[in-house]
Structure formats: C-alpha cells, structure tokens
Amino acid sequence: MSQLVLERLRARFGEKILQTSSFRGDDEAIVAPADWLEVATFLRDDPECAMNHFIDLTAVDYPEREPETPRFDLVLFVRSLVKKHRIRLKTRVREDQGVATLSQVWSGGDWTEREVYDMFGIKFDGHPDLRRILMYEEFKGYPLRKDYPINKTQPLVEYRDVGPSKLAPFGGDMGNPFGRIDWLQRLGGANRQVSPAIAVQQGQKKTLSSGTEEKN
Amino acid sequence: MGEVTAVLGGGQSGFATSKFDALLGWARKYSLFQYPFVTACCGMEHMATAGARYDIERFGAGAPRFSPRQSDLLWVVGTITQKQAPALKRIYEQMTDPKYVIAFGTCASCGGFYDNYTTVPGIDKVIPVDVFIPGCPPRPEAVLDALILLQEKIQNGDRDPVVSAPRPVSPLVQIGLKPTDNT
Amino acid sequence: MEPIEEYEDENSLELPAEPMRLNMGPSHPAMHGTIRMVLDLDGEIIRNVDVQPGYLHRGFEKSCERGTWSQVYPYADRLNYVSPMLNNVGFSLAVEKLLGIEVPERCQVYRVILGELSRITDHLTCNGAMAMELGAFTPFLWMIKVRDWIWDILEAETGARMTHSFGRIGGMAKPPRPQLKDDIRAILPQVERVLTESEALLIRNRIFIDRVANVGKLSQKDALSLGITGPMLRATGLEVDVRKDNPYSGYETYDFEIPVGHQGDTYDRFMVRLEEVRQSCRILQQAIDRLADDGPINVSDPRVILPEKEAVYHTIEATIAHFKIVMEGVKPPAGEVYSYTEGGNGELGFFIVSDGSGTPYRVRCRPPSFINLKAAEVFLRGEMIADIVPAFGSVNMIGGECDR
Numbered sequence A: 001m002s003q004l005v006l007e008r009l010r011a012r013f014g015e016k017i018l019q020t021s022s023f024r025g026d027d028e029a030i031v032a033p034a035d036w037l038e039v040a041t042f043l044r045d046d047p048e049c050a051m052n053h054f055i056d057l058t059a060v061d062y063p064e065r066e067p068e069t070p071r072f073d074l075v076l077f078v079r080s081l082v083k084k085h086r087i088r089l090k091t092r093v094r095e096d097q098g099v100a101t102l103s104q105v106w107s108g109g110d111w112t113e114r115e116v117y118d119m120f121g122i123k124f125d126g127h128p129d130l131r132r133i134l135m136y137e138e139f140k141g142y143p144l145r146k147d148y149p150i151n152k153t154q155p156l157v158e159y160r161d162v163g164p165s166k167l168a169p170f171g172g173d174m175g176n177p178f179g180r181i182d183w184l185q186r187l188g189g190a191n192r193q194v195s196p197a198i199a200v201q202q203g204q205k206k207t208l209s210s211g212t213e214e215k216n
Numbered sequence B: 001m002g003e004v005t006a007v008l009g010g011g012q013s014g015f016a017t018s019k020f021d022a023l024l025g026w027a028r029k030y031s032l033f034q035y036p037f038v039t040a041c042c043g044m045e046h047m048a049t050a051g052a053r054y055d056i057e058r059f060g061a062g063a064p065r066f067s068p069r070q071s072d073l074l075w076v077v078g079t080i081t082q083k084q085a086p087a088l089k090r091i092y093e094q095m096t097d098p099k100y101v102i103a104f105g106t107c108a109s110c111g112g113f114y115d116n117y118t119t120v121p122g123i124d125k126v127i128p129v130d131v132f133i134p135g136c137p138p139r140p141e142a143v144l145d146a147l148i149l150l151q152e153k154i155q156n157g158d159r160d161p162v163v164s165a166p167r168p169v170s171p172l173v174q175i176g177l178k179p180t181d182n183t
Numbered sequence C: 001m002e003p004i005e006e007y008e009d010e011n012s013l014e015l016p017a018e019p020m021r022l023n024m025g026p027s028h029p030a031m032h033g034t035i036r037m038v039l040d041l042d043g044e045i046i047r048n049v050d051v052q053p054g055y056l057h058r059g060f061e062k063s064c065e066r067g068t069w070s071q072v073y074p075y076a077d078r079l080n081y082v083s084p085m086l087n088n089v090g091f092s093l094a095v096e097k098l099l100g101i102e103v104p105e106r107c108q109v110y111r112v113i114l115g116e117l118s119r120i121t122d123h124l125t126c127n128g129a130m131a132m133e134l135g136a137f138t139p140f141l142w143m144i145k146v147r148d149w150i151w152d153i154l155e156a157e158t159g160a161r162m163t164h165s166f167g168r169i170g171g172m173a174k175p176p177r178p179q180l181k182d183d184i185r186a187i188l189p190q191v192e193r194v195l196t197e198s199e200a201l202l203i204r205n206r207i208f209i210d211r212v213a214n215v216g217k218l219s220q221k222d223a224l225s226l227g228i229t230g231p232m233l234r235a236t237g238l239e240v241d242v243r244k245d246n247p248y249s250g251y252e253t254y255d256f257e258i259p260v261g262h263q264g265d266t267y268d269r270f271m272v273r274l275e276e277v278r279q280s281c282r283i284l285q286q287a288i289d290r291l292a293d294d295g296p297i298n299v300s301d302p303r304v305i306l307p308e309k310e311a312v313y314h315t316i317e318a319t320i321a322h323f324k325i326v327m328e329g330v331k332p333p334a335g336e337v338y339s340y341t342e343g344g345n346g347e348l349g350f351f352i353v354s355d356g357s358g359t360p361y362r363v364r365c366r367p368p369s370f371i372n373l374k375a376a377e378v379f380l381r382g383e384m385i386a387d388i389v390p391a392f393g394s395v396n397m398i399g400g401e402c403d404r
Helices: A003-016 A033-045 A109-120 A183-187 A196-201 B019-029 B042-050 B085-094 B106-110 B140-156 C060-064 C072-077 C084-099 C105-133 C137-158 C180-202 C206-212 C220-226 C231-235 C266-290 C309-314 C316-328 C368-379 C385-395 C399-403
Strands: A017-023 A026-031 A053-061 A072-079 A086-093 B034-038 B073-077 B100-104 B131-133 C020-024 C036-042 C045-052 C335-342 C347-354 C362-366
Touching: A003 A017, A003 A026, A003 A033, A017 C335, A026 A033, A026 C335, A033 A072, A033 A086, A053 A109, A053 C220, A053 C347, A053 C362, A072 C347, A109 C368, B019 B140, B034 B042, B034 B085, B042 B073, B042 B140, B042 C105, B042 C137, B073 B085, B100 B106, B100 B140, B106 B131, B131 B140, C036 C385, C045 C368, C060 C072, C060 C362, C072 C084, C084 C105, C084 C335, C084 C347, C105 C137, C105 C180, C105 C266, C105 C385, C137 C180, C180 C266, C206 C266, C206 C385, C220 C231, C220 C368, C231 C266, C266 C385, C309 C316, C368 C385, C368 C399
Parallel strands: A026 A086, B034 B073, B073 B100, B100 B131
Antiparallel strands: A017 A026, A053 A072, A072 A086, C020 C036, C036 C045, C335 C347, C347 C362
16 A cells, blocks of 8 residues: 555545545545546556556445435445556446446456346446346346345246255244344335244244335 | 256155166266365365265265366355355256265355345255355265265265265164164 | 468358357356356457456345444355465454454464465466366366365364364454464475476467467556556566565564566466465465464453453453453444455455444455456456366456455
C-alpha cells in the first residue's frame, strides 16, 4: 500500500477524492461513481503510480445505509509492477446506478465485473459482454445481496421424489433457521419469513413457501 | 426432460434367478467401465484411488471411458451445483443399460455443508443412485469398500440404494433393514 | 510438419467453409473439474473461445456470512483443494491482520512447513495431470505416489489427508508432532527422486516438447493487464512472488529463488512449476532445521484462542472465555482489510469486512484461478483443438477456487 499514490491522487484530483484512509497498512481512496473511470485511468497511466497490474474488483453490500448513502461499495485493488505499491480504490453505487466499466483500462476487469454483476446486480456501462458468469442465465436475483436468502434455490432440473423424507413431528425436513443473523428479519418488510418448525410451534400458518399477506 | 427410464437387468429385490444371471452378474461386476464425472475436491481422492497405492484397477473398475455411451458406472465425484444438474441428468440418460451410479462424497450424497442457493442437495434428487459414499473427502479405503459393495449388489441383481459405512464382514448394510445382534 | 506452400492460402482451395461451434465440457476429461468452453472453430484452428466457469459455484462467500470467523476454515479449505493449508494460512493471516496480532515464531515456521508441503502437492498434481492428459501416464502415477506419502505426513499432523481445516485465528489447531522433522527429512529425497525421474521421461521427449513448446503463449503486457499472478506470470519472465515482494510468516529469512520462464508458453509454465517444487523442498529443509522443539504455537490472547481444556474444566474464567469464543465468535474490530499470500496459483487474497461482531460481514476471496482463467481466452486464439489440453492444464484451474 502506498501513501505516495494517495498524495498523487489528491494532488491531481483534489476535491474529487472524497475520502482517504489508512487502516492496518492498507491505503484506500474513495471517489464518486462519475469519476471512477477517470481516476482508474490516471492510476494506470501516471508514471509515478504506474499501476499496471490488476489485482481484483469486488463489491460489498450495506443495505442498511440506504437512503443516505448508496448501498454498494465497489472496490478496486491494483498494484504497480515496477514501484511495487498498491492501492484500494472505492466508490459507492446505488442499486440502479450504472458505473463505467474498467475492462478497457485493465482486461482483468472484464470477468470480475461480470461476477459483480452476477452477484450484486451492479451494471457496468460499456462492458463488452455483461452476462452472468457464476450463476446460470435463468437465475433470478442477485445472490450476494443481503436480502437474498441463502437457502432459496431455483432448480433447473425438477427434483425426483426420493421416498420417505418427512421426519416427525414437523413434516418435511426444512432445517434450522439459517445463519446466525436473519437478514430478512433484520431488514424487516414483507419478506419476513419464519422457520416452519417455529411457525408450527407458534400456531402460525405462514411458512417459508407461502406468499405475503396483508394484515388488517 | 421427461421421466428417467427404468433400468433393465435386475429386479427390485434381489437374488440371481438363474445361473445365467449369476454369470452375467459376475461378468458385469468385474468389468465396470467408469465415467468419472469429477467436479471438486473429491476428485483428488478419486485420483488417489486410481493411483498405485490404492489401485482401483485390480478390481476391474479402473478403465475410464469418457463417453457415456461406452461406460456403465457413473462416478459422480464432488459437488453438483444447480448449473451442473442438467448436464448430469443428460449424461445419465445417455448411458446405456445396465448402468449404476455411485455418489462419491458427502456433497454428491446430500449436498454436504453447502446448504445454499446453488447446490443440489444430493444427486439422488436428479438421478437414481446405487451406492452413497460419505466422507469429505472419503478415504480411498471407503471408496474401495463402496466398490466392493456395488459389486455384491450387481452380483445379486439388487437395486436398492445403500450407504458405504464401516461394517463387519458381510452382511450388506441396507436402508430399511432392522439392526440384528451382530451388526 | 510445415504445410505445403500452395495450400497455405485457404481461399485458393475454393471449398465452402463456415466456422463451427463446438462445445467442450462441462463434464470433460481435460477440463479439470468443470469448465465449459464454447469454441468457434475454423477447421482445427480456434478462432474464438468463450470460457464459461461457474459450474462449481458453491457459495463460499455467502456461506461465510452465516457462521463465525472460525467456521470459515472448512469452506476456505475447499477453495484451492489441492493445497488446502495455503488457504488456511491465508485466511488466518487476514483475520490476524485485522485484529492486529502476530503469531509466535514457532507458529510461523510451522505454517511455512505445512504450506510448502501443500504447495508441493499442488504443483505435483498439476504437472502430473497435465502429463497424463498428453499420454504420459507414468509420471502421473509417480507423482501421485509421492503425493500420497506427503498426505500421510499431513494426515498424521492434522488428522486429514486433504481439507485439513487446521488453521486457527492466532495460531494452529495443534502443535507439531515430535516426529515431523524426521518424516520430512525422509520424504524430501523421495520428492527429488520423483522429479528427476519424471524429468528424464518428459523434458527431453520429442513428443512432449512438440505438444507444449510455443503453445499458449502469453505476453507480459497481457498478463499484467489481465491480473495474472503466480507461476503463469513467472513463466512470462516477470519475477513476481508475494513471498519475496511482501514477505509474511518469516519468508524473508529463507534462502530460495524464484524460477522464471522466457516466453510464457505451456512449456515454461510446466517447468516453472517443476522448479518451484525444488525451491519448496529447499525452504522445507531450512524450515525444519529452524523449527523449535518447544515453545508456544498460539498467541496467548484469550479473546482469540480457545483456552486449554484442563482449564476449561476447572476454572470459570476459562469456561466463559471458551463459551464466548465458540458461541459468539472471535470479534475483530470493525473495518476492512486485504491480506494476500502466495497460493499455489498466484496471489491468494482475502478481503474481509468486519462489523465488529463474531460473524463475518463479507469475506471476499481473490481467486487466482478465476483471474488466470481469462488468459485462456487470450492465448488459445489461433491454436488448434489439441493444444487446448496441455495449455488449459497448465493454467491449473482449480474449480473450487475459480468458482468458489
């Protein structure tokens, strides 16, 4: 990581660098989505920075930040071969906001952006071939978002009936409430689901598979 | 894609009904051509089983045929994801009868600890399975034990699914049998 | 064989031709797991290749968010499943960086030992499989034989042949056995012997050379822009290795070299991996001389490391500490950190985001195989179908790491 790069960025872009930080030896700069391509190109072309080695591009979802701050953090990691320094560049994107593609700056951006689109749903303007890469085309939804339940499958092949699968006393084994943090409950709203085991105990009719009902 | 067709060559419960069937069973069990449908970490143990120390070749099951038309034992090795499931079903349907399936590893048997949006919870939800091998990954000894179990089933013409578990020398361990004193 | 002059210009033949689309995979013997490649072919020459990974996407990143920090280890093991200790160590280092703690020296040496053993198995498997697919079955069997012996050592140490889940935040699960040094001293000559024997069979073999030399060339500029790291990048001639550039776990104190290639073709990648096995043996030799026979393995921080079982049974403080670590998880401070180590295929990074609780908020694995795989689209253009087999084998695409 490198303070030199941060200083060059601040010198060149001034106000457009919204925030810089250093934590545990990692240097980071945050820019607005509109400046994403310009800053990235500068990082690659500037002789002092010379970030020609692409490392990674990913995103993090903070749905609870909305609506003040955009929910997605798009993070870029690049490195310089000659100077051996690194930087982490970040921008904050909303759900329907597109951001410029970096695949023309570093070709490694191609697949990593496809993965971010596949997992989070962030669209990249100007990407040559933006389609799903890890999931299949028929999949609906974006799995790594916090509001996508982890165990919601969308099977391509219909499951066979494999005989006795009902375990007493609750019926089919639908398992425990998944995860230590129930994101759907935490985010509230109509998606609130209850584990069927608990629902039956509490005498509720609403289970995982039923739709939402309006309360009078 | 329609129903998976029933398998010929062997009844539901089984014992060889004639000497000819016994001969056929003997020939089949010692000349299994495998189709290694290898996806994940279990593939490393599959390689080790094919290696010199554990040597699956001495059981006659060592010859891999990479065409489903030419093989009769489908080794599903590793996790099957939802994306992969149609390919697996297609391969199974392209195999000719009699065909057997081994679910190698926990991910193939029940999805393993990948209980999420992307994993098929056990390949028996997609194709019928003859032997399940638990383990993450299973030791090559467990794999060979499962192969011997499968060979016994082929000899008897038995198609009920079984799980390869540590067991004393015979009897067969089957789902549904009541535990006896000596198991 | 060179083509006859007059047939070099295909237009002069006046045969109708249109590109054919051929599908390879996802279940294919040479696809090392599951990758689908859709090839646009002009006869035997590949005009365009569309590599489609994702057939082994098992939801590593989402699964990490539903447990504690320590429950990530089994998932992390199954990333690069041919060298699982390297993933374990990588993740441990990431969380320790976030916590701001450093493990004792004995643990660092132990991590280096287990990590280099895993690296040897990774490179042996890759080279063995690549040779096997070209028809050379014998070196594959020899390498698997040695790999089984290494796995025996790892099994005695960690309890499992593969997928050990042996790393812990702030240390390792158990201290090294006393017999570890003798075991490794016994195996190193065997590894060297297998390498020599396999080389004798392969690297002067006319058929092998014809199939791998000048096949799948990758230029340095392309490699850097794509984000390639690891043996693939070193084969192009650049000396880039995290162990030398940003040393961790005491790597700066070991004496070893980085093998580099010349032109980035499949032969170079094969040879770089072969040489790296030798360098790993060299590191192991130094590390086992350095491993202390006693001393702490784990950091002595009760918020991070489980207390001794005896203390848990007899004192209330240890019981409470144990309870908190197991039920709530280790609690690193809120923040994000990117920590990277040299995995079998290149820079294995973990970008972890913590919200201060015992559950990870986001664990991103920077997968060297996934990013290296894009190079296949670049260097397969213009090659023939039969070249896919060694060239793709030399990428060492490990499905668990590529698709996570």
